Amino acid sequence: MLGVGTQPATPQEAVWTRPTLNFMGVPGLLDMPTAHQMPDADLSLTLGGFQNTRRGTLHFQITPRLSGVFRYVELRDFSVQDPYYDRSFDLRYQLAEEGYYTPAVTVGLQDFGGTGIYSGEYVVATKTFGRLRATGGIGWGRFGSYNGFTNPLGILADGFKTRPEGETGIEQTGRVDTDQWFRGDAAFFGGLQYAVNDRFVLSAEYSSDAYEEEAARMGFEHNAPVNLGLSYRVRDNFDVSAAYLYGSTVAVNLSYTFNPKTPNSYPGGLDRAPRPVAVRAPGSAADLGWTRQADAETILRGDMESFLATDGMTLERFGADARTARVAVRTGTQTYPAQAVGRIARIMTQIMPASVERFEITLVTGTGLPVTTVTVNRSDLEDLEHAPDGAWKSFARARIEDAAATPVAGVVPETAFPKVDWSFGPYLTAAYFDPESPVRLSFGVQLNASYEPLPGLVFEGNLRQQLSENISGLPSSNSTLPHVRTDGALYAEAADLTVNTLTATKYFRPGENLFGRISAGYFEPMYGGVSGELLWKPVDSRLGLGLEVNYAQQREYAQGFGFRDYDIVTGHASAYLEGSNDFLYQVDAGRYLAGDWGATFGVDREFDNGISIGAFATFTDVSFDDFGEGSFDKGIRFNIPLSAITGQRSDISVSRTIRPVQRDGGARLEIGSRLYEQVRDYQQPELQGEWGRFWR
Incomplete structure (x- = not known):
């Protein structure tokens, strides 16, 4: 109800929920535009x-x-x-x-x-x-x-x-x-x-x-x-x-x-209910009798491993003493790390002896990098589980630190390594906006496999059997630059059973706030070589800085184990900034595959459910005329997790980069294991933004 003497902001009827879109696809009448905008994020x-x-x-x-x-x-x-x-x-x-x-x-x-x-x-x-x-x-x-x-x-x-x-x-x-x-x-x-x-x-x-x-x-x-x-x-x-x-x-x-903010009818998700907090009996925290039991830690570690597995998570390391329990966990299919922390903490209240008051939970990436340690007090969990503002209070009382500053003590479970994983299924690749055909596709089946003998050492790859394609019909390249991308039709034409990727990667923590990666092998269908990356990303900072150096050699068209005679050293210095209103800004400056120098500017809007939509543009010392059609590299990109659509927990997502045209200028080596995307979700800015899920 309006107050006395007040007026509505506009005299709009309720029928104007959102503007109509005209025949040019923008808010408008029929062929002409209007001034209203669509609702935010539509x-x-x-x-x-x-x-x-x-x-x-x-x-x-x-x-x-x-x-x-x-x-x-x-x-x-x-x-x-x-x-x-x-x-x-x-x-x-x-x-x-x-x-x-x-x-x-x-x-x-x-x-x-x-x-x-x-x-x-x-x-x-x-x-x-x-x-x-x-x-x-x-x-x-x-x-x-x-x-x-x-x-x-x-x-x-x-x-x-x-x-x-x-x-x-x-x-x-x-x-x-x-x-x-x-x-x-x-x-x-x-x-x-x-x-x-x-x-x-x-x-x-x-x-x-x-x-x-x-x-x-x-x-x-x-x-x-x-x-x-x-x-x-x-x-x-x-x-x-x-x-x-x-x-x-x-x-x-x-x-x-x-609207990516509300993509499904299940805002709370369809996940299984979390375990409740087990509240200790008065005075039980003084009982230290369990510490004299020789196999107590082994039993606790086994229980912890079993409870986490039922919730889709993996125990990496475990240690406990009279007052503190320490775990390192891979969150697996848990979509939201903050939610995973809440579930891990509640599991610990059910398993740990009453004298254990402090829980130190280290979050580990899927590639074995320990990123962040979240410390919570058991008494806070008991007090706040049903409090009206329990999520905010639990965050205020938790401590979030770089995992390298608080290395996890304890024992690696015998069943933790080696890790072996594989999958088999269809694949679909696409090339868009060829002047003669809007979409060109390659379809087939692929076998994916990974082997991790030690924490952070990952061998992985996939084999592809192409069944059908129309990419090979693309016109021959007329590029005046080295053909680092425009010979895609030759790769598609020669492809049958191919080694799509095959790499060995070591992930490591060289120091506090630092993350490292060294990779070697066949990174993508067109290139193999050696790659090294170093990322500086403090746990509580929205700014990250990275440096990557690669030696890349062009692969043979048939995508077996052979190489062609084109090779180059490339590299980029990168800056990442998490801005307000869910925006992520990224700048990568350095040398590209054709030997050109320049920078790529990108901006993405990322939503709480994991959906992201963004755009990028690359400008190098290649002139518009030498670049050819398109004048410079640019495009839009999006990532849609399956969990955001179905409400069900899943680590599957659909990611696409759509370019009006792919040319040789501004082309960068494709590496699927860069550090920033692995690390940022486990650090304080992201955890804070999703902490409302701590009790879910």
Whole structure:
């Protein structure tokens, strides 16, 4: 209920839960954008089409005000290459949110890093009047191509009055032509939307896009600038839209929205219930009789090993005395390390004699690196298990230290080593956005195996039998650089039964806050060699610094044990920073596989359930022309743990990196065992962020 004299922030009806997505896949009317943004973290996929045009758009609400777009379009009868596939990127930023009296205002860059076919800029305002929304905007580029007028920004500088002629097509892909932004003729656009109810929206717009390229090349008829359409919300996250565009064609659009913050219906998960805290009887802590039993520690170690195994965890080391018990544990399929700590501590209350008050729990990575030691007092567990704010109080009372500063004493269980693991199943690899085919795939079966004779010494690899592929049909490389990546078709063509990877790796702790790795073998289908890495990452810091040096040699096309005659020394210095609002920033600077020097800049947004979505771009001393199609290496990447979708505990995840094009410049050696991703989840910033799961 509103207080006396107060007003709502905006006069929006409840029907406007989220904006409709237009035929360009962004919040909009029909073909024109609007100023509202999607809810924070919404990831939307839009598929639409009309006369000789098919569009697919991925829209991600990066922050509440900033969104990014990747668009892929199929055009028929557009060029000699038929169909013609176009790739583009957009950015939108909301300058002002809608208020009670003021509209939302957004500025957008469309196709600022693609072929330039759809390039345009706009400033748009949208205001809600109950069930009615009104939008008005001014645009440049494509948005200024119908009924345009002299650019009003020309009063600032004459250069704004003329838009430089930019090249379009493959040779232009990826270049960021800032000298075109907000230049040339401008035009107005606008429209109205009416929400009949919470599912049905009617739209009408005046478009400032003349569709000049489509009219000239594809015979598209632009008979009128007015578009009419409707949108029906089938479910809260699924819309179907239809429209009559430009007085000549009917269009349809489907959009599906997924929010990584709430990907399933099981926010608490479907995991088995944890063991309760075993509360000690008054005065029992003084009983030290168990310490005189010769096999007491052996019995406790066996019980601990058994209890952990039933919860999917592995005991690495164990030690106990009259007052302190120390364990080192691999958390296995436990998705959240903080939750694993809580479960380990409760198991210890059930097993340890009453005199043991202090529990020291060391978290160990799946590769045998001890990372962090969490110390909790047993009496705190007894006091806080059912306290309303027990999670926060338990974190405040716990102590989190670097495991290298508090080495784990005790005995390694006889059954701990050697560790042997294997699996057999299908694999699928993909190459995206070839000019002649949007997706090229390789499918087959693979055998994975690993052997760990000692803590931190890991031998692993996988064999692949290719069953079907269409990657070998890629055009021959025209790169002027060493062919460090663009001969992928030759590898696919020669592949049959292949040694995909085969490595020996030693992980170690050279000192407090330091982590080390030395690897040798066949790292990936194209390269083998030797790699060394050192990471500095304090347990309580959001900053990490790394250094990696590699000697890499190109493998034979058949991916057996032989090598080709191309070899190179590469290496990178890396900086990692965990920012606010779940953002991770990464910079890697050094030498790449083609001998070029430069840096890769990446940013990822990571959610509490493990889902991450990010983007990266690499700039080196290779010129845009020498790099070729795409101009520079860039792409988007995501990781989706299966547990985030199903609510069931699992260590399986789907990870993909999607590049508009893969060239030789900015190419880095693929190593699946880099240290930062292994270490960070077990340190204080991550543990603190997920400590609410300590009692689950």
